[in-house]
Amino acid sequence: MTISSNRFTRRHVMSGLLALPAAPVLAQNLPANPDVVIIGAGAAGMSAARTLMAASKTVVVLESAARPGGRAFTESSTFGLPYDHGAAWISAASQNPFKQIAAENGFTLLDHASADSALFVGDRRASGAEIQQYNSAWAAMAAGMDGGSSSGQDLAASTVVPHGMAFGGTTHAWTGAMDYGVDMDQLSTGDWYRGTGASGSFLVAEGLGSVVATLADGVPIRLNTPATHIDWRGSGVRVQTPDGTISAKACIVTVSTGVLQAGKIGFSPTLPQTTQDAIGNLPMGLLVKVGLQFDDTRLGFNPNEWLAYDVDDTIATPACFFVTWPHGYNYMMGNIGGRFGWELSAQGPNAAIDFALGEVVKMVGSDARKAFIKGHMSDWAENPNTLGAYAAAKPGHADARDVLAAPFGNQVFFAGEAVGGSHMQLVSGAYMSGERVARTLLADVL
Template sequence: MSERAIRAARALPGPLSRRRFLAGASAALLAGPALAQSGATDVDVAIVGGGAAGIAAARRIAGSGHSYVLLEAGPRLGGRARTVEALGMEVDLGCGLLPRDFHPLLAAADAAGVAVTDLSNGPRLYVEGREAKESDYDHFLAALGQARRDIRAAADAGKDVAVATVMPKPEPGSRSGPWEATAADMLGPLGCGRGLNTLSTLDLALRTPPAGNATSPVGVGAMLQTLGAWLNLQTDAPVTQITHGGRVHALRVEGQRGLIRARAIILAVPAPVIAAGAIKFNPALPRRLAQAFDDCPAGALEQVAFLLPGNPLRLEADERILPRAGKVPALLRGRVNGTDLHILTFGDGPAREIAAKGKEAGLRLARAFLGEAFALAPETVTEVACSAWTADPLIRGAMAAARPGKGAQRRLFEDPVQTRIFLAGEYTSTDSWGSLAGAWESGEVAAAKALALLGDGPS
């Protein structure tokens, strides 16, 4: 965001919040030169998808001076990072974390005047409502470290098998057994939204965990909206068909009579949306690429937000809690921004149930988790707000992860499609897939490829 936009946001009444950032950005930049292109049907670059990847790509193209348009199928930017009004406050239902060592995104947030705060390293472990002993931390870290070493060893040996087959097997009666199950939950259902028997060792071995996490007090979804507020954007503009036309491609947008013609396209929609055929291609996608999308299905991760007044769990602000594996595995982010807000992340089967049944399932699972992990009475939680990414036709799930034996397929997403289409999104990154950093970086990479293709300067 420009300095003019930041001043406009701060000039509005009230505390410096998500609403003021977005309102200030809109007020300051409505007359900007990029928006003069909004009625154009011919552009140098069309960016399809307004998540982190699409925003990063559009910012890079805008800075080059080329004409462009960012087409978002939904009513807002952010993709799977979404800050919504729920439970009487602003809630991140989706991606609420970003790697604190990913400087491009941190620099963009700083330039826009959006605060970013560091979070503590790793979750606190709990056993039967109390923080785990030091020996329990040792067991968990040893189990997690051994699992990662075994996964890498299998991949290095060329064994792209199911992760579950190489995981350490707990010895009967071993005290580390429950922590090995907890580590499996972190790597599989809570880390990828899928069971370890469905995940490729090669794909998981290449993934690099972030060195640490950060967040934004205004919400990560709101932060992304702010970073894209000045772009030449069309919302509620789902692209239904992309037609190859030689030196230009034509995009058909639902509800619009004319076509948008572009010399290059950055396709930054979620992988499962492409796999489902929501966008038609003429000619069809290459068979190898279509198969790669099928071989990297999306997992299921859903979030349940609720209030716990009075801090009955005695947590510090923004603490993340991981109870020892039980019947209802979940990861808790407590006292978000120091408030009464708490957010649970569920994966795989429970997440699919939440997406299908909504608040009813979310409330039941939250109560079950809190009862098992902290012995809280069910009536402690009376209302919840839930995400529904798995059921959302514009999202269709969490991150895409390769099936066993298909880990090498992800590299196919790096290649241009029909010469002028460049894929972007977390799924295109071989080492940062499933992360906000991977999505943002992929957008910048796709934009660089598009600009290299254009080569002759702005049209």
């Protein structure tokens, strides 16, 4: 009996040795008063910078972290293998620019669109009849979401999906907490409906973060340099940093809505109320990634499988679903999202690792604990540069993405995954939004 592979087919959670990040232009070579100052050296900021530079415009990119890439970050020190802390999939690959970028730069792509799945009920694999029930639960959930979305209302997903079905809790956990980073009562059907249906999904053996890092090549980036205030009174902008003020004709802000909501960047004058409301209606969802490294024991799982199990159909159900042995590496990548993800993040890495390992032990027994080497939890919840994983519109406010994306003047523009169109919450959406804003500036301002 085949398990349906429709989880993460529309979008995916955050995608040799690690490729070294491409070197940005050295600080002493940065223009003092560029045409455009860009805040954030993630995919959106670097895409915008490269588009503007291709048109012979000068830019400076301010990055508060010690590295470029934003929420796409690959490193090899944790497990001795490429390990993505954030974005890991080139999803919607038929429309995703990172598929071409990866191919042009010699990265190794693994087709993951039709990956196998393993489903457990307690300590055993699901029977053929149970797999059929699981597939039916997916179909019923999708039908409910489609019906709720096409009604023209923007509702909480929990109000339109069926409840009480066998394996309904598993499908809801996949869709809400582990895809959108919020539980079903916080998931907007409007957000769900507008997401891209483009086909194709790839994993990158060297890490998607390594692909994104190539965008930094030749881009003038000031690392460890947060923007603290944007003065857009009169003409142009003046962006304050701990190292001084940079003047430019315009500014592109690509930081997360979590950073904006926290007031880490001040604005003079204050932003229009419609923009402030849009930011407030796009709170950050959370997907916590928990890597579990084992010895050569494979615990009965195949490489690159989706691994899930039966959970209760309740809000904020404790659950951690996995990708097993990606690229044949000796770790499993767990995913924990929504309220439960925030709760475990607050408790710290040990709590998250213990929970994820405990779920594997429930499925396959004590051999998992014997083979376990070490674990790791992503820190997006506490990271001051993100304060979450990606923006999730509140039910009834999916249009907040359009409001935030719309220019309200010729000086301050917003880009990033929160305004990524049908690719919202994805690194591809961030890239596309940066390019789109840069082209608007070229056409209307510069």
